[in-house]
Amino acid sequence: MTSPAQNPSNLDSALAHLADVVDQRRDEFKAGDADPKTSYTALLFSKGDDGILKKIGEEATEAVMAAKDARNSNLAPEQQKLLVGEMADLWFHCLIALSQFGLRPEDVVAELNRRLGTSGIEEKAARKAANKE
Template sequence: MSADDDARSRERHPTRGSAETQREAADVLQRLSSVIASRRGGDPERSYVARLLSRGNDAILKKIGEEATETVMAAKDGVAERIVAETADLWFHCLVMLEFHGIGANAVLAELARREGLSGIEEKASRNGASKGEDRK
């Protein structure tokens, strides 16, 4: 990827946005989560989400595994557009998994907000009661 391609990619896919952009992103997640919820019990012949939900947890988890692998491969290739597209697929299927378990996207957003500003070590210790030495094997 040339320097110009890299700069154009950053313009199309900024890593951080304004507070308004972040609120809009959360709104997109909420709307998508609502659409996914509305597909529960729908016709599996007409709705991909209804079909996936009807197949159960293992089918959803398999799809998440596939999408996670594709996301990793895209990141390894380093093409921003593909990374974004594969991450969107992964997030979508994670939202389907959350719906299957009756968990709203707000629960995940609230957890991310709770962790904001904590170092990774502090956050892990608060979850697990982990001491600093426990991560060493």
């Protein structure tokens, strides 16, 4: 697929742009200006929290299955393409969920940045301790 040198340096701005479109479609749906019969994004928003979250579960399962197939095929180009496509579907549906709950990809990027340099094991233990309080 692509090498790091070929990736856009503004990945977060690409996600932000897509999130802007999703938020716009959400607002149009809420205003009655987006028809779930003609807009997939409006259809997702029409299903509410549970429908959106169920779709994320479905997409996550498809991504896992594509990864398993890619592993078994030693990442043949067609399997790489399928895996990337499934991950794109998952990310898109996660953007829908973020929008549904009034959040943005920037919030996720900020949390990832906060965790940089922290052991994953230590970070998980800190979250567990905070949840017990």
